[in-house]
Amino acid sequence: MALRSISLEIGAGECVALVGHNGSGKTTLLKITSLLARQSKGQIAFFLGDQELSAEAVKRHIGMVAHHTLVYDELTAEENLVFFAKLFRLSDPIARARQALEPVGLSRRANDMARTFSRGMRQRLAIARALLASPKLLLFDEPAAGLDPEGQHWLGSTLGKLHASGCTIIMSTHGRNETQASVTRAIRLDGGEITHDSGPSGDPYGVLAMAAVRETVEGDAR
Amino acid sequence: MSLAHSAATILAKELKTEFRSRELLGTTVIFVLIVLVLFSFTFNPTSSESRHFGPGLLWLAFLFAGSLMLQPSFLREQTNDTLAALRLAPIDPFSILAGKMAANFLFLLLVELILLPVFAVLYNVAILPVLPQLVLVLALGTIGLATTGTVFSAVAAQARLRELLLPLLLLPVLAPVLIASTEATAGILRDPSELSLVWLTFLCAFDVVFLTAAWLFGEYLLEE
Numbered sequence: 363m364a365l366r367s368i369s370l371e372i373g374a375g376e377c378v379a380l381v382g383h384n385g386s387g388k389t390t391l392l393k394i395t396s397l398l399a400r401q402s403k404g405q406i407a408f409f410l411g412d413q414e415l416s417a418e419a420v421k422r423h424i425g426m427v428a429h430h431t432l433v434y435d436e437l438t439a440e441e442n443l444v445f446f447a448k449l450f451r452l453s454d455p456i457a458r459a460r461q462a463l464e465p466v467g468l469s470r471r472a473n474d475m476a477r478t479f480s481r482g483m484r485q486r487l488a489i490a491r492a493l494l495a496s497p498k499l500l501l502f503d504e505p506a507a508g509l510d511p512e513g514q515h516w517l518g519s520t521l522g523k524l525h526a527s528g529c530t531i532i533m534s535t536h537g538r539n540e541t542q543a544s545v546t547r548a549i550r551l552d553g554g555e556i557t558h559d560s561g562p563s564g565d566p567y568g569v570l571a572m573a574a575v576r577e578t579v580e581g582d583a584r
Numbered sequence: 585m586s587l588a589h590s591a592a593t594i595l596a597k598e599l600k601t602e603f604r605s606r607e608l609l610g611t612t613v614i615f616v617l618i619v620l621v622l623f624s625f626t627f628n629p630t631s632s633e634s635r636h637f638g639p640g641l642l643w644l645a646f647l648f649a650g651s652l653m654l655q656p657s658f659l660r661e662q663t664n665d666t667l668a669a670l671r672l673a674p675i676d677p678f679s680i681l682a683g684k685m686a687a688n689f690l691f692l693l694l695v696e697l698i699l700l701p702v703f704a705v706l707y708n709v710a711i712l713p714v715l716p717q718l719v720l721v722l723a724l725g726t727i728g729l730a731t732t733g734t735v736f737s738a739v740a741a742q743a744r745l746r747e748l749l750l751p752l753l754l755l756p757v758l759a760p761v762l763i764a765s766t767e768a769t770a771g772i773l774r775d776p777s778e779l780s781l782v783w784l785t786f787l788c789a790f791d792v793v794f795l796t797a798a799w800l801f802g803e804y805l806l807e808e
Binding site: 393396397398399400418419421422424426428429430431432433434435436437441445446448449450451491 | 593663665669670671
């Protein structure tokens with residue numbers, strides 16, 4: 363069982379960091395939240411204002427950046443985004459795709475195949491895909507993994523802008539990096555259970571610092 | 585309408601990626617050509633023997649083509665976990681299967697239409713006078729192949745030993761399609777007016793049953 367006794371309420375506009383070592387249940391929690399995985403017990407509910415949303419309606423409001431890029435290597439950057447814009451039934455998919463490529467700095471590579479992109483560029487394309495339908499809830503599974511310091515800096519400022527625009531963000535993260543600058547709440551998972559939660563109004567950096575120290579100590583011990 | 589739109593979008597993506605690389609089509613055509621030539625060399629059939637055994641060999645070759653061609657249908661989606669991206673989209677899960685079924689149907693039909701003249705020459709069978717009836721049988725049999733193949737490709741893609749699993753699952757399940765298509769094709773080749781309604785109805789029923797099952801259980805088939 364990857365998760366146990368999880369009871370969590372996340373409010374609109376929060377930027378939540380999930381921390382914990384590998385196998386602690388961060389990815390499973392994100393997968394259940396994105397409706398990619400089904401929980402064996404319990405329930406998950408999404409509200410827009412006072413109204414509870416159906417699964418299909420929820421998907422319209424979720425953007426996810428996962429371990430993998432979730433884009434097709436055999437399509438160009440623009441073709442990838444046009445394809446997903448059509449699936450989300452966005453009006454004028456080509457214009458939306460071009461618009462989404464601009465803030466991630468890929469406009470000049472719009473017609474290049476995704477397979478020719480570096481890890482950092484793929485991650486930017488993955489973020490453009492996740493933001494395509496202007497989601498209200500963003501889920502990031504270790505978004506800084508594999509990014510160089512410049513990429514991490516860019517990602518940190520992008521997350522800051524998204525949070526400032528009112529997006530709710532839940533991300534799993536490791537160690538200390540620039541993506542944590544906008545975090546308003548930190549939750550530590552251990553063995554599938556929540557061991558620390560700074561809460562919506564508490565100081566998240568205590569939990570983040572504790573997790574980083576523990577990762578360093580465990581890393582040194584290994 | 586929404587289901588048709590998303591299925592058509594996925595179909596267009598499948599066609600674009602395949603016709604851009606032509607990997608799957610090229611490999612399958614060559615493989616099935618080799619199978620047909622080997623069958624011809626092994627049995628060296630006369631014209632009357634061809635009419636008798638030819639349809640079975642032809643449909644066996646199509647079955648091999650199917651098990652080869654349908655394998656990557658969902659395996660390709662694992663490279664960057666793009667199946668997750670499809671499942672994250674606000675679409676009916678069946679539209680993912682339907683788009684892929686339609687693409688697989690078109691790919692298989694294309695392979696079959698390329699191979700039909702080769703079969704006619706190698707096995708000395710006149711197919712032109714019975715072409716419309718033959719295309720009808722091909723279409724119904726291929727819908728069965730593509731539907732079941734796509735469903736089992738989705739199941740096998742999530743398992744260990746996935747490369748071995750698809751033929752093991754697929755070939756026994758497709759035995760009814762093989763029998764019905766072979767019998768219907770043999771009837772047409774014997775006598776063009778002998779288009780068996782029984783076998784055609786059987787093929788239609790098989791297609792409807794598997795399409796309905798895929799529609800009902802699509803969501804579970806695509807889950808991790």
